[in-house]
Amino acid sequence: MRIALLGGTGDIGEGLALRFARDTDHEVLVGSRDPEKARDAVEEYEETLAEHGEGDPDLNGFANEMAADRADVVVLSVPPYYAGDTVEAVADSLDEDTILVTPAVGMQGDEDGMHYHPPGTGSVTELVAQRAPDEVPVVGAYHNLAAGKLADLEVEFDLDTLVVADNEDAKTTVRQLTAEIEGLRALDAGPLANAAEVESVTPLVINIARYNDELEDVGAKWV
């Protein structure tokens, strides 16, 4: 399978690129608005992977549109305020056979901490679903991953990610794909309408890391 990480030069994109490249046999397409930046990131990721014994990873850099066009699964790992626009920018590269995965979360910080700040659609996940072409199956996942842990291949984690979708086949594909990453379990959190409660965990884990010295880069395990 081909997995495109649009905005794959950002923190969550980097972690997913490295982990998918190391732990699975799938081809990883790193996307950026600037294809040069995508290729630079790929070079950097290849070096990191080589340092960890992965000499020949299946990893390539492209402009977002090209990455989306070639992929079976497109992960929208861009900041939340770019999520809608990025979907529209790559819309012509998507079809009913391309699964669109969105990890973005709307947050606002104040002196107390981070707070969940969803758009009028109820969640960024549902906003992406609204902006995507009707035939494209949209899946919410990777909202609450500890990005630092993900991007540091020295770290062995035991974490969960929560997956929401209305299209059950797309949800199953993303859950199976995700479970191929070592130490990552993909749980079902129901349909897209349940995305807000999933997204709310992202400001929460930031607050937990801030207020507990013994924890940093916090993720969740549901037990």
Place this chain on the structure above:
Amino acid sequence: MRIALLGGTGDIGEGLALRFARDTDHEVLVGSRDPEKARDAVEEYEETLAEHGEGDPDLNGFANEMAADRADVVVLSVPPYYAGDTVEAVADSLDEDTILVTPAVGMQGDEDGMHYHPPGTGSVTELVAQRAPDEVPVVGAYHNLAAGKLADLEVEFDLDTLVVADNEDAKTTVRQLTAEIEGLRALDAGPLANAAEVESVTPLVINIARYNDELEDVGAKWV
């Protein structure tokens, strides 16, 4: 220390009563609007504790007002729509030396799952703080505990609860008290203004239990 569990005949109240009675040396006061019901619950809890080798637990049943009056820590383990009224009903029994702990969460369900539905104050925790007398320190805790696991003394768990408060001394007391329960870690989630993100986890764990056959009565571990 004396811990009152108002609404201590309900599911979260039962679990906290049993665990505090078994795992700590503190006196547990089970409160109910009807003192007879509180005393019946205490009898039942004593039987359960005896079955688990705790023959002489420090457990007593009272009307809510009386339980609050005698306690150092008052846990408002009532349904969310009674939380505000219960605070007002026991307000005369509270003072600056009584810590008021609120675990209640506002939720609404539909065919997709449970959704977070906070009151206008932003969270039930903040609503309780508003309705409590000014001098009473209010702490949010126990929002996301797996009530079934808590109430079943056969179950050994390894769970976290998140604690929010503006009064740092009160927060520390509740965190220390909570950590005396075996397998329970009390993390700091910041001031009361961060309560909404903590409360949002409650509908989420219900959704996770619903959509994943291998999980029931789900709690969280922050790692």
